Amino acid sequence: MSVSIYYSAIRNLPINAVESVHLLSIVDVFNESFPYKDEGETLSFYSAPSDEYILEGAIKLPYQDENTIVDSVIYWLNAITHLTSVLSTAEWDVRIDDCPASWVDDHWEM
Incomplete structure (x- = not known):
């Protein structure tokens, strides 16, 4: 049995260069510190998100x-x-x- 987290973002404007640098920095920090990186996948984005999305990805836990x-x-x-x-x-x-995460105050929760 596997569990995955799926994430996507929709916006009319594409990701700009500054945002891209910030996103990749977050990916690097969290991937480096993930305690189970040898057992599971790490944070990444699909190389070609679907037409309506500016960002999509999944992590198999x-x-x-x-x-x-x-x-x-x-x-x-x-x-x-x-x-x-x-x-x-x-x-x-x-x-x-298949279960949506909840945005509570200023963060995602199960």
Whole structure:
């Protein structure tokens, strides 16, 4: 059994150069610090998002035990929160498999 987080952003304007640098910096920081990077996937974006999206991606979580999955979901939702702050004018959709994550106050939650 695998669990994945899917994330996408829609906006009329494309990602600009400054935003791109910030997004990639967030990816690097979170990927480097992920404690289960040898067991699961890390944060990345699809090379060619669907027509209406400016950003899309997915992370397949490590499946060692329930605690690892929960820790990973919390960790990656924190990373996606940082991405959201860079593209704050975009409409975001974040899902854990088929279940939508919730935007509460200023961050993503399960």
